[in-house]
Amino acid sequence: MHDVSSRELLGAALLASGRPVSIKEFAQVLGLPDEAVRQALLAYGAALEAAALGFRLEEIAGGYRLVVPGSLSGRLAPLLAPPPLPSLSTAALEVLAVIAYRQPVTRAEIEAMRGASAGTIVTLQERELVKVVGRSDTIGKPLLYGTTQKFLLEFGLNSLEELPSLESTDFAGLLRG
Template sequence: MEATDIPRSGDDPGAGTPGGQRDQALQAGEPGGDGTPGGPSLTAALEAILMVVDEPVAEVTLAQVLERPTAEVAAALRALSGEYTASGRGFDLREVAGGWRFYTRAECAALVERFVRDGQQARLTQAALETLAVVAYRQPVSRARVAAVRGVSSDGVMRTLVARGLVEEAGTDPESQAVLYRTTSYFLERLGLRSLDELPALAPFLPDDVEILEEQK
């Protein structure tokens, strides 16, 4: 490398380019950038907040905290997400369960799990998975209804799902007064879904006589 290629102390490579000037403005919070004069840029503020959250944060909430237009915040979040993907970062910024949060990129998930859990993974039992599936597709649903679908009592399993934050109470049935249950935003987060509308359709997996079986119950 020639001496002329080595940046001098205090110099910013690319500062003479339009992109470099914009990056400097973003970092310094100068007028013309994302930030306000003397303060952090919008992107820096978003990164700082999202770095410490333990659940997805809605765009409107971030806009209120930062006192910026929601549309501007939404655009900045999507730009950051695209930037992280394009640069191949080990983390990802995703919109999940009505909000935004940092996640480990899929390619690095196995390494992180090995580090955090030392190879030990806490998994839901088959009974818990069945019960969770019934709640997800039939919600709001009572424990009696879940038991009717599974053919076995699900009281203990339901308590486990509630304790893990995957299921929560959703009022009572107006006729039977039975407690109803539904999935939580944490459930959406764990499955990487924005809403229940993104659940896969069940029709392709159901038997042809499902309607007759349903009427017989």
């Protein structure tokens, strides 16, 4: 058996994880400092681009993962499963936006901001886009809702700081799928 290089272990971790892996997680696995891991990831990403292997390294949701470029994904559709979930309703997107921008937030606060019921919270929880993040200190101790890592993944964000400002009119790039 041969010694495993850091690059080989890095590639195997990216492939095997099936989710974004943080610098800290790589540092533990590789036994390297964070900056060395960051440099190794940059070099690995550049090598993938140069080799044109049909996938690339993407930084997203606080970590790194391997992805198929969008230019190839359409041709691979017959191989991919399961089919995508139906699109979220306008009401669900409104509730999700309120949660994303105002979190942590209670159901009553969401309903007050929307002027309508926040019944779609259940759908958003089932899709793992929002979760209960605690309880408010107000009367009745209502549940507080916030977004999840899956929310960041689905909307192509590395962190909530990347959400467009509320004054922006360019939200089209967020609705990836």
